[in-house]
Amino acid sequence: MSDHRHLFHPDNAAHYASAMSEALRTVIDQLGAVNGPVSGLTPSQAAPPVGEVDLDHPLGSTAAAVEEVTRLWMRDAVWFHEPRYAAHLNCPIVIPALAAEVLLTAVNSSLDTFDQSVGGTFIERHLIDWTAARIGFEGAHAAGDGPVADGVFTSGGSQSNLQALVCARGRAERRGVTADRMRILASGDGHFSVQKSARLMGLPDAAVVPVPVDHDRRMDVVELGRLLQRLHEQGEVPIAVVATAGTTDFGAIDDLRSIGALCRAAETWCHVDAAYGGGLLTSARHRHRLAGIELADSVTVDYHKTFFQPVSSSAVLVRDRDDLAAVSWHADYLNPADSDRPNQVDKSLQTTRRFDALKLWLTLRTMGADTIGEYLDAVIALTGQLHEAVRDLADVEVAAPPQLSTLVFRYAPPGLGEEATGELNRRIRSVLFHRGSAVVAATRVDGRQFLKMTLLNPKATFDDLIGIIDEVRVVGEDLHSRDGNAVGVGGAR
Numbered sequence: 001m002s003d004h005r006h007l008f009h010p011d012n013a014a015h016y017a018s019a020m021s022e023a024l025r026t027v028i029d030q031l032g033a034v035n036g037p038v039s040g041l042t043p044s045q046a047a048p049p050v051g052e053v054d055l056d057h058p059l060g061s062t063a064a065a066v067e068e069v070t071r072l073w074m075r076d077a078v079w080f081h082e083p084r085y086a087a088h089l090n091c092p093i094v095i096p097a098l099a100a101e102v103l104l105t106a107v108n109s110s111l112d113t114f115d116q117s118v119g120g121t122f123i124e125r126h127l128i129d130w131t132a133a134r135i136g137f138e139g140a141h142a143a144g145d146g147p148v149a150d151g152v153f154t155s156g157g158s159q160s161n162l163q164a165l166v167c168a169r170g171r172a173e174r175r176g177v178t179a180d181r182m183r184i185l186a187s188g189d190g191h192f193s194v195q196k197s198a199r200l201m202g203l204p205d206a207a208v209v210p211v212p213v214d215h216d217r218r219m220d221v222v223e224l225g226r227l228l229q230r231l232h233e234q235g236e237v238p239i240a241v242v243a244t245a246g247t248t249d250f251g252a253i254d255d256l257r258s259i260g261a262l263c264r265a266a267e268t269w270c271h272v273d274a275a276y277g278g279g280l281l282t283s284a285r286h287r288h289r290l291a292g293i294e295l296a297d298s299v300t301v302d303y304h305k306t307f308f309q310p311v312s313s314s315a316v317l318v319r320d321r322d323d324l325a326a327v328s329w330h331a332d333y334l335n336p337a338d339s340d341r342p343n344q345v346d347k348s349l350q351t352t353r354r355f356d357a358l359k360l361w362l363t364l365r366t367m368g369a370d371t372i373g374e375y376l377d378a379v380i381a382l383t384g385q386l387h388e389a390v391r392d393l394a395d396v397e398v399a400a401p402p403q404l405s406t407l408v409f410r411y412a413p414p415g416l417g418e419e420a421t422g423e424l425n426r427r428i429r430s431v432l433f434h435r436g437s438a439v440v441a442a443t444r445v446d447g448r449q450f451l452k453m454t455l456l457n458p459k460a461t462f463d464d465l466i467g468i469i470d471e472v473r474v475v476g477e478d479l480h481s482r483d484g485n486a487v488g489v490g491g492a493r
Contacts, residue, residue, distance in 0.1 A: 008106060019062040020102070026066050030074050037085035039076040040436035046076065078439065083460035084468055086453040087441040089248065089276060089302075093310045096366035097359035101310060104355040111153070111353045112345035113335060121342055124153055124357035130364075131301060132317050134281040136294030150321030152347040153314065153357050157275030158193035160300035160316035161242070163327060163349050165197045167298060167318060168240035168269035170326025177237045185209045185227060186242040187219040189252060191273055194242050209238075217252040217400055219243060221259060228266045240269040245290055246277030246306075249443050249452060251404025253277055253289050260295025272296040275314070277404060279306025282373035286380060297323070303360050306376050306456070313356045375458040379405045383455050386465050395473060399445045405455040408445060409469075411476035422449030428475050438468045 005012055050072050059065050079085065081092040110116040111124060128151045137149035154160045165184065172182060182203060186194045188210045198208050209227060214220045224241065231238050241263050243254040256272060263270035272293050278301035280286050293299060296319065303313040318324060328346045330337040335345050345351055363372070383405045390396050390409065399408040410425045425442070429451060432438045441452040453468065 008108075016106075022063050022066050026070055026074070030070065030077075034079050034082060036436040037080075037082035037439045038078050038433060038436050040434040041076040042434065081457065081459075083457050083464035084438040085457070086455055086460075086465065086468060087439045089305050089454055089456065091305055091308045091456040092459070094308045094363055094367065096362040097309050097313075100359040100362040104358045107355075109355040111355055111357070112348070112351050113343040114341045117344075117355065120355045120358070121344060123361050124344060124355075125342075127357050127360055127364075128152065128315060128317060131281070131315060135296075135299055135317060137317065137319050147320035147322070149317060149319055150324060150347065151315050151317035152324075152344055153353070154316055154348070155312045155350070156304070156314045157191065157273065157300050157302045158196065159349060160275070160302075160314050161191065161193045161271070161273055162197040162200060163316045164271045164298035164300060164318070165194070165240055165242075166201065166349075167323040167326045168271065169201060171269060171323060172237060172239040177239065179203060181235065181237045182239045183207055183209050183231055183236050184240050184242065185211050185224065185238055187211050187213055187244055187247070187254065189213050189217055189219075189247045189249065190242055190244050191248060191275070194273075213252070216403075217247065217250040219254040219259065221255050221262065224259065225262055228262065228268065232266070238266065238268045240271055242271045242273055243296070244277075245272055245274035245280070245293065246404050248276065249406060249408055249445070250400055251276065251402060251406045253403060255292070256290065257292025257295065260292050263297075264295065269297045270295060271298045271300070273300045275300050275302035276305055278302060279372065279376045282307070282369040283376055284370065284373055285377045287373075307360065307363070307372055308375060308456075309359050309363065312354075313359055376405075378458045379455045379460070382460065382462060382465065383407055385462055386453075386455075386469070389462075389466055390469055393473075395476070396469070397450075399450050407453045407455070408443060408450050409453070410450045411472050413476070413480055416480070418448060424476060424479060425449055425451050427479055428472055431475050431479070432468075432471060438471060440468065440472070 005015055008016060053068070053072070059068065080090040109120045111120055114121050129149075132149040132151065138147075154163065169182065179202065184194060184198055184203075184207060186208060195205065195208050198205070209231070211227060212220045212223050228238055228241075241259060243256055243259045245253045245256065260270050274290070274293065277290065278299070280290050281301070298316060298318045301315050301317065303309040303315070304311045307313070324347045327349055334351070335343050344353070383402045387398065387402050387407055390407075391398050391401075395411060395413050397410050397412040410421065411428055412421050416424070426449060429440055429442055432440060441454060443450055443452050451472065453465070455465065
């Protein structure tokens with residue numbers, strides 16, 4: 001006879017409660033035991049214990065399985081709530097969203113059709129309307145004479161960007177543009193998902209035309225205008241311009257108003273990748289920095305970055321809901337064309353899709369958008385304070401002033417050559433990680449190796465963050481002094 005005691009079912013409510021309690025107790029125990037962002041385990045140490053597990057022989061109890069996974073993963077997990085985690089765009093997450101995870105995972109709604117989600121369909125739609133209204137899209141809540149905005153939740157910024165570009169391509173195809181003439185213009189500092197999206201759409205790598213950035217690391221609008229004109233003269237068709245509101249490295253926000261105006265004049269789709277900077281929609285202090293976003297044809301917003309939501313929670317929004325037809329397909333068994341029931345699958349690249357919108361819904365209904373904005377304002381201010389403290393240090397080089405909450409810098413002792421400086425900073429990063437004391441990211445700026453601190457923790461203090469800089473300098477000095485000439489001293493920076 002089959003063992004049904006593990007199924008989520010009223011008969012097993014007590015077993016469910018026990019398993020959830022075990023998991024919750026483990027999370028709380030581990031949370032209390034954390035004393036740094038990472039344990040520093042190496043790949044060679046992490047892989048063997050996992051590989052030795054025989055998945056064909058279960059342990060028989062949730063408690064035993066949770067204990068095992070705690071040993072294999074959780075004790076050495078990267079903890080984004082730790083103030084000395086400062087690497088990637090991973091945020092500490094708010095508790096209402098965690099409560100939502102319990103609800104949405106247990107019910108397991110699928111947001112593709114109404115008969116699999118019911119009220120979830122309208123919760124997601126209302127959140128899309130709310131976000132569209134904050135962007136400034138006209139007609140977000142009710143149909144009028146002009147286009148009506150719409151959108152859908154996605155797995156992340158890469159999927160949102162892909163769907164936006166698919167919609168742009170759909171509009172171009174309706175105008176008779178063939179694939180061989182299609183071009184996409186994007187900032188040289190833009191997200192790599194633009195290039196990946198072009199490949200997935202069957203376009204060659206050369207179809208993505210990089211636009212130079214200016215001294216503020218923003219898309220050069222003059223160069224964009226020249227490129228649009230040049231493509232037109234060559235018989236090539238710019239089907240989209242991708243502006244960025246918060247580049248990954250520098251947090252740079254392109255001149256959205258000027259770019260939007262150029263796109264309208266050239267009858268070119270304007271997409272704004274606001275995966276990082278979208279949280280400014282909730283900021284009373286910095287919302288003006290998104291001025292011009294309302295001119296976009298589509299916008300990407302990652303709630304799991306600057307809205308402090310758990311992964312995954314993103315959305316793509318379009319000014320005109322009719323453009324979402326580019327991803328629509330009707331199936332008799334799911335969403336027949338003659339159905340009068342609302343569905344979300346017509347708007348989505350995905351079919352089965354989690355009710356991730358519930359996390360943002362409970363967050364807004366519990367703590368409100370203003371609190372989210374205050375969190376983001378705090379980390380922006382902290383990043384500026386950190387920049388002020390380090391920009392004049394003799395042994396620290398800052399690549400550019402921060403514009404959101406990232407600081408790109410490196411340890412650069414005077415007189416050390418470029419290649420040696422790059423290698424030294426790679427080693428510094430590795431030492432910090434394996435010590436478990438701090439996690440910073442690495443990047444390259446104009447071919448030169450740098451470190452990067454991405455700050456998204458409202459509970460971090462200036463002392464926490466300057467402590468990371470101090471440790472970088474101490475480790476760097478130690479490595480440099482021990483290696484001496486072996487590090488490669490010589491040549492001015």
